[in-house]
Amino acid sequence: MDVIGIGIDLVSVKRIEVLWKHYKKRFELKLFTLQELSYAFKKACPFQTLAGFFAAKEAYYKAVGGYSGFSFREIEVLKQNGAPVLHLTGKALQAFKKKQAKGILVSISHEKEYAVAVVILKA
Numbered sequence: 001m002d003v004i005g006i007g008i009d010l011v012s013v014k015r016i017e018v019l020w021k022h023y024k025k026r027f028e029l030k031l032f033t034l035q036e037l038s039y040a041f042k043k044a045c046p047f048q049t050l051a052g053f054f055a056a057k058e059a060y061y062k063a064v065g066g067y068s069g070f071s072f073r074e075i076e077v078l079k080q081n082g083a084p085v086l087h088l089t090g091k092a093l094q095a096f097k098k099k100q101a102k103g104i105l106v107s108i109s110h111e112k113e114y115a116v117a118v119v120i121l122k123a
Helices: 013-031 034-040 046-063 090-098
Strands: 003-012 075-080 083-088 103-111 114-122
Touching: 003 013, 003 046, 013 046, 034 046, 034 075, 046 075, 046 083, 046 103, 046 114, 083 090, 083 103
Parallel strands: none
Antiparallel strands: 003 114, 075 083, 103 114
16 A cells, blocks of 8 residues: 555644634534534543544645645544544545545544544555
8 A cells, every 4th residue: 555645633632622612603614514513422522522533634634735725624524334434525625636545544542631543645
């Protein structure tokens, strides 16, 4: 497997929780899709889940080489057989195609205070 992009991000769960409480509408409109929010708030620790999703979006941003004009809502974290997958639309999908990537690997983990994600773009 050839790697053409890699990104990693670490997020404080508390930071996501505080931002959610102060800027709930902004989060809903700018960062997360309704499906992501619905999934997270069915969990015992929704802010761990949201922190992991945010970390995955940031890691994707880094894997494609930085700012490409896309919104974080254009990167949707879904679960497929229990594993995270990224569903891309709009400019986030264009950035993927511009890198000539053929696939995405994503891994998310969290432990109490932090969530981490790694995204690898495959050639």
